[in-house]
Amino acid sequence: MPQNVLFQVKDCGRGIPAEKLETIFERFHQVDVSDSRKKGGTGLGLAICRSIVQQHGGSIWVESTLGEGSCFYFTLPIAVRDENNYDNQANLSH
Secondary structure, X not given: OOOEEEEEEEOOOOOOOHHHOOHHHOOOOOOOOHHHHHXXXXXXXXXXXXXXXXXXXXXXXXXXXXXXXXEEEEEEEOOOOOHHXXXXXXXXXX
């Protein structure tokens, strides 16, 4: 079983309602549509993040408490370098 590295990004914002925790990773979705008018944005950022993380074999999720903030997590598998292949490539570049 491959090992993963866990990344965590925490904010102290207003939080995300429980019923929106999964939908925020969908394209063009925002927790509060008035945010797009005030702050800009299209609602694509987290969808792009999810796509990139999944393409690299990882997972992404969020935990949030209203009024306290959110914590976003994602995992990526640890790549194991094949030393023999790396040494051969290094020799070819000389």
